[in-house]
Amino acid sequence: MTVTRFAPSPNGPLHLGHAYSAIAAHDLAKARGGRFLLRIEDIDGARSRSELAEAFRADLEWLGLEWEEVPAQSTRLAAYAAAAERLRAEGLLYPCRCTRAEIAEAAREMGPDGPVYPGTCRDAAFDPQDPAAWRLDVAEALRRTGTLAWFDERAGEQQARPELGGDVVLVRKDAETPASYHLAVTIDDAADGVTLVTRGMDLFPATHVHRLLQALLGLPVPAWHHHPLLLDETGQKLAKRRGSPSLADRRLAGEDGRTLANSLRQGRLPSGITLGEGLDTPA
Numbered sequence: 001m002t003v004t005r006f007a008p009s010p011n012g013p014l015h016l017g018h019a020y021s022a023i024a025a026h027d028l029a030k031a032r033g034g035r036f037l038l039r040i041e042d043i044d045g046a047r048s049r050s051e052l053a054e055a056f057r058a059d060l061e062w063l064g065l066e067w068e069e070v071p072a073q074s075t076r077l078a079a080y081a082a083a084a085e086r087l088r089a090e091g092l093l094y095p096c097r098c099t100r101a102e103i104a105e106a107a108r109e110m111g112p113d114g115p116v117y118p119g120t121c122r123d124a125a126f127d128p129q130d131p132a133a134w135r136l137d138v139a140e141a142l143r144r145t146g147t148l149a150w151f152d153e154r155a156g157e158q159q160a161r162p163e164l165g166g167d168v169v170l171v172r173k174d175a176e177t178p179a180s181y182h183l184a185v186t187i188d189d190a191a192d193g194v195t196l197v198t199r200g201m202d203l204f205p206a207t208h209v210h211r212l213l214q215a216l217l218g219l220p221v222p223a224w225h226h227h228p229l230l231l232d233e234t235g236q237k238l239a240k241r242r243g244s245p246s247l248a249d250r251r252l253a254g255e256d257g258r259t260l261a262n263s264l265r266q267g268r269l270p271s272g273i274t275l276g277e278g279l280d281t282p283a
Contacts, residue, residue, distance in 0.1 A: 002034030003195045006060075006067070007185070009041045010052035013246035014059050016273060017200070017230045017238035020264050024227050025198035026065045027265070036065070037192055040072040043184065045176030048074075059247040062257030070192045079187055080179035083217055084134065084171045092141050092216065093170060095132035096121040112205030116166035134171035138162050138212070145215040150207060153196070153225040160211040168209055186210045190219040198225045201276065202237060229276040230269065237276070 004025040008018060029036040038060065042048040053072075060067060087093050098106075098120055107115030117135065126132065141162075142148075148160035162168075170183040189197060197207075204226045214221050229237040238244040251257060269275065 001195070002029050002032040003037065003193050004029040004034065004198045005037040005039055005070075005189070005192060005194050006198075007039040007041050007188070008056055009044055010049050010056065011044045011047040012241070013052065013248050014056055015238050015244040015246055016264070016270065017244065019059070019063060019247055019261065020230050021198070021200055021227065022060060022065060023063065023261055023264055024225070026067070028196060028198055028225065030066075034195075036067050037194070038067040038069045039188060039192060040069075041184070041188075043073045043077070043177055043179065045174065055248050059251060059257075062247070062251045063261040064258040065261070073184055073188060076184070076188065076191065077178060079191070080184055083183060083187055084179070087136070087170065087216060088134065090216075092137055092144075093134040094122055094137060094167075095126050095130075096135045096167075096169070097126075097130065097132050097173075111165040113165060116164075117168075119167060122167070131173050133169045133173040135167040136170050136209075136212075138165075138167050138209075141212055141216055145212065148211050148215055150211040150221065151223050152204075152207075153223060155204075155226070158207075160208045162208040162212045165205060165209060170213075182206065182209050182213065186213045186217070186219065189222060190214070190217075195222050196225055197222050198227065200229045200237070201226045202229060231274045231276045233272045235274075238273075 006022040006025050008014060026036045038057070040053045040056070042053065084093065096117075098117070102120070103117055104115045106118050106120060108118055109116045121135070122137065150158050150160055152158060168182055169180045172178060172180055207224055207226075211221065213219070232238055232244065250260070263269070267275065
């Protein structure tokens with residue numbers, strides 16, 4: 001059975017890009033007689049707000065979507081800690097105290113998410129009492145797993161290349177946000193039985209890391225479906241931090257959510273919004 005999910009973080013209102021992603025995941029599951037899940041990713045410290053999660057539910061209902069809600073991330077902190085401890089015990093994590101500015105200055109190459117961490121702390125001595133983030137030693141991890149592959153419904157078979165992003169952080173220094181996106185979402189998708197991870201093209205590079213974590217932690221491997229992004233007038237993806245118009249504003253203004261959802265399905269986008277380039281399904 002196909003199981004998809006929509007997993008927003010309650011640190012800002014949903015916008016049209018979220019609607020497009022939720023509709024894509026919903027429709028793929030429903031067309032295949034499967035299940036569409038809602039998971040609230042609420043471990044972003046003080047930025048996570050319960051009232052926004054409630055607004056998300058109202059937005060999805062307004063769009064005419066039907067879902068099953070699964071436990072929020074805040075209920076799974078012990079699972080994240082156990083996974084991190086397992087990787088640490090296996091010698092696959094190392095502490096890092098570098099700041100973003102220091103990484104940007106020392107980086108020798110750029111990866112999908114910016115400057116690639118140059119491994120400054122990989123062999124450094126440290127005091128276990130000092131606060132630190134914990135990074136995955138990707139080269140050592142790949143030495144143990146060997147070559148890995150994953151499948152995207154639009155792009156076809158992929159070879160996992162997690163080294164392109166460097167040694168990513170799995171455990172954050174900030175105790176309010178204990179697990180990184182990479183670690184939390186990989187564990188969550190396995191726990192929720194997700195079989196088709198549907199999300200935007202901006203997260204395509206992250207999948208290489210998630211495939212590696214699945215191999216290291218002995219987790220099931222889903223398929224992926226990375227859809228194009230909605231872009232604003234400047235060609236940038238819609239984003240909370242840039243104040244993209246919210247679904248809640250549209251809903252409270254009396255707009256018909258089901259009509260909006262059908263327009264998005266048919267590619268009829270509001271003025272000023274365009275659909276970015278995606279990946280073609282291979283012949």
